[in-house]
Amino acid sequence: MREWQGISEFVAVAEQGSFTAAARQLDLSVAQVSRAVSELERRRAVKLFYRSTRKVSLTEEGHLYLQHCQHLVQGLDEANRAMGNLQARPQxxxxxxxxxxxxxxxxxxxxxxxxxxxxxxxxxxxxxxxxxxxxxxxxxxxxxxxxxxxxxxxxxxxxxRTHYIVGAPDYFNRVGKPQHPEDLKQHQLLAGTVENWRLQLAGRRVLVKPGRRLHCNSGLALLNAAEQGLGLAQLPDYYVSEALAQGSLQSVLNDYRQDNxxxxxxxxxxxxxxxxxxxxxxxxxxxxxxxxxxxxxxxxxxxx
The missing domain is CATH 3.40.190.10 (Periplasmic binding protein-like II)
Known part of the structure; x- marks a missing residue:
């Protein structure tokens, strides 16, 4: 099994980009990892790494060798996991x-x-x-x-997960509730990470593009904006369930809601x-x- 010696250390150094990080991953000393890789290079009669005081990089031969060795290490890891799974308790x-x-x-x-x-x-x-x-x-x-x-x-x-279109009671008191997807053209639609809102109408998908007055990649920020009455937001249930239960938000167009x-x-x-x-x-x-x-x-x- 001498041919296997140094393979895991070589792959770890190549993937981590340093002997120190590889040693930490393998729970070995830096000296042990360095010796194992040097011995592997000696046996293969090839230089696998360019070494400097600042960085480690693969040689052309090292790149080629890594492609094959990664599969070996992954196969060994899978074999070890399979044996470990004979134990009943996860660890x-x-x-x-x-x-x-x-x-x-x-x-x-x-x-x-x-x-x-x-x-x-x-x-x-x-x-x-x-x-x-x-x-x-x-x-x-x-x-x-x-x-x-x-x-x-x-x-x-x-x-x-279920998506809801929601707004604050004060907002609906001012502008009314939309009863049909077409009514959304008369409302402020707060934009999140998706380009279009998806709704269902007569068995087909309807795409609605939100406005640009507020565009934010945070669901919490959109939730707060809707609660303050800035407009309507479309958000998943885990953002809005508490607000809907407490009444600070109300959902609309539920008959047109997109599929979960x-x-x-x-x-x-x-x-x-x-x-x-x-x-x-x-x-x-x-x-x-x-x-x-x-x-x-x-x-x-x-x-x-």
Missing amino acids: GLLRITAPVYFGETRIAPLLNRFLLDYPEVELELHLTNRKEDLIHGRYDLAIRLGNLEDSSLIAQRLGQ DGIWALYPQNRHLSAKVRAVVQHLRSQLHERSKNALDSNSLDSK
Whole structure:
């Protein structure tokens, strides 16, 4: 098995861009990593890295070797995970990425409960609205909302979200409530991250372009603007459910509401055997379903 020696260290240095970061990832000393890579270069009789005091970069031969070695390391990782899954209890580091607000308000509390149930699991939760590369970022799982792009990732539906068009009672007292999508032309429509609002009319999709008086990429900011009477906002249920229940917002055009879209768990194909990934996906699915059952029913949120 001497041929394997140094492969993991080489791949880690290439992916991390430094011997120090690779040593931290592998839980080894920098000297150990350096020796392993140097020995690999000696055996292969080739220089894999250009080294300087400031940075490490791959040689042409190193780039070619990395393409093959990454598959070897990933295969070894998958084999180790498969063996580890013979153990009944999930354990080890779980790296998850999720959208910021949905992650803060919905996913993080459920994951905290998951950690209580599985004390041998460690969690790194990265909240960002960017769609992170799961492979390059070494994530076990990503939470995504809405329609998914085609990819090689495995997707499991955890639940669904409902979009509401909402406004403040004072706003409706001033300008009235829209009764038909055409009526939206007479209203201030607060713009968020989507280019068009989607509605349903006689079985077909209707696209409505919001105005430009207020355009913001924050759902919380749009929620506040709607509550203050600046106009109408279209937001998912996890933003507006409390405001609708308290009466600070009212929903309109519910008969024309777009179809519910999905809440998804995405993970690389080599993670499907992982006990910790299977357990956390099942936990999130069951808890989000339970939360949906216990939430205010749709009639209490709808104010036509």
